[in-house]
Amino acid sequence: MKKIIYRFAIVITALIVGLLLVTSITYLGDESSGPIEDLLKGVQNTISKIEEDYIIKKRVISRSSQLEWLKSYRDNKADLDALDKLLLGAYDNQADRTLQPIITLEDSLETVFPLIHIYTAWGSERNQRFPADQVDAIHTLGSIPVITWEPWLNDFDALEYPISKDKTDRNIEGLKDISAGKYDAYLTKWAQDASDFQGNILLRLGHEMNDPYRYPWGPQNNQPIDFINAWKHVVILFRSAGATNVSWVWAPHLAYGEFDKFYPGDDYVDWVGTGTLNYGTVAPWSQWWSFEEIFAKHYENLVKYNKPILIAEFGSLAVGGNQAEWYQKALADFPTRFPAVKGLVFFHNGSDGTTTYQTLNWYIKDDSIVTKAIKSQFLKWPAK
Numbered sequence: 001m002k003k004i005i006y007r008f009a010i011v012i013t014a015l016i017v018g019l020l021l022v023t024s025i026t027y028l029g030d031e032s033s034g035p036i037e038d039l040l041k042g043v044q045n046t047i048s049k050i051e052e053d054y055i056i057k058k059r060v061i062s063r064s065s066q067l068e069w070l071k072s073y074r075d076n077k078a079d080l081d082a083l084d085k086l087l088l089g090a091y092d093n094q095a096d097r098t099l100q101p102i103i104t105l106e107d108s109l110e111t112v113f114p115l116i117h118i119y120t121a122w123g124s125e126r127n128q129r130f131p132a133d134q135v136d137a138i139h140t141l142g143s144i145p146v147i148t149w150e151p152w153l154n155d156f157d158a159l160e161y162p163i164s165k166d167k168t169d170r171n172i173e174g175l176k177d178i179s180a181g182k183y184d185a186y187l188t189k190w191a192q193d194a195s196d197f198q199g200n201i202l203l204r205l206g207h208e209m210n211d212p213y214r215y216p217w218g219p220q221n222n223q224p225i226d227f228i229n230a231w232k233h234v235v236i237l238f239r240s241a242g243a244t245n246v247s248w249v250w251a252p253h254l255a256y257g258e259f260d261k262f263y264p265g266d267d268y269v270d271w272v273g274t275g276t277l278n279y280g281t282v283a284p285w286s287q288w289w290s291f292e293e294i295f296a297k298h299y300e301n302l303v304k305y306n307k308p309i310l311i312a313e314f315g316s317l318a319v320g321g322n323q324a325e326w327y328q329k330a331l332a333d334f335p336t337r338f339p340a341v342k343g344l345v346f347f348h349n350g351s352d353g354t355t356t357y358q359t360l361n362w363y364i365k366d367d368s369i370v371t372k373a374i375k376s377q378f379l380k381w382p383a384k
Helices: 002-031 035-057 068-075 077-081 100-109 132-140 174-179 184-196 224-240 296-303 323-331 368-378
Strands: 087-092 115-121 144-150 201-205 246-250 271-278 309-316 341-348
Touching: 068 077, 068 144, 077 246, 087 100, 087 144, 100 341, 100 368, 115 132, 115 341, 132 144, 144 309, 174 224, 184 224, 201 309, 224 246, 271 296, 271 341, 309 323, 323 368
Parallel strands: 087 115, 087 341, 115 144, 144 201, 201 246, 246 271, 271 309, 309 341
Antiparallel strands: none
């Protein structure tokens, strides 16, 4: 009875606060800024916190208790960077306000994820600051946050972060501006906020920097040395700000090679990362690729850096082949075949609009055939 009353109270509270938010926004209109924004954000965070607390309490064994063994890796960077086991994880595009979608995926796979992945971009907007609320929520649930941090320079306010008058696009040779210190005010605040976080962070900065087609920090706008210098500048700045709880994840695109040209050096890299997504036949430029073709054939090229490897995006679409078989073959004897891989993060995005004109669905939680195939391989892995 108490549980029913508690849940009823949460729903009523959320409805009342929601009505107040709508009323406030309607009344204030475009003039809603500054303290008002902070107030609304605080209310939103309170609702998320109540919801998150309830999610934890309703589990028979709390998730953080299940991950008690992770504590030394979560709190000690040296232990995390010398990890001796494989950690599973996930990203879910619906987990921006609450981590319930992550827990739902865990339940469908009958596991618990030590790693939870989020994405954030550089820029002047409020949502481009250090994601303190999200990483705190991840830490509360007992996991380690993985952050992909994307340097989209066009998102900076032109008055606050001016560029040369002869530049029409700040992304062109933008990495030189980073290493020259033009974004240090933003980076310093981000680093200070990261250092305040009471746990470790795996920070995947400027991923796929060797891909000349996808991201503006790639070689179509910058030279490899520009990336190296910008990377070193950011790492040094973070260390100076006391953000020694950050493990730096360098993540090239496997298909474009030339890894060494973009490698900042052992002193500036803690982990090597990459993505392994099979797009199937969803677009003219893609075809059905096995995990062996996407990742395994490049494995030794990553191992040579003698760093723990993070597969930050792991997944397959269903178009063009057998999705369940793809996962089954990819995960078969995985810890034995790829001992240097210490992090494997499912890419669980139900509305991915980042690569094609159509929205792609990477969700697997409701596909019993796929989840059964994945669980069958988990059960065959050596005990942790």
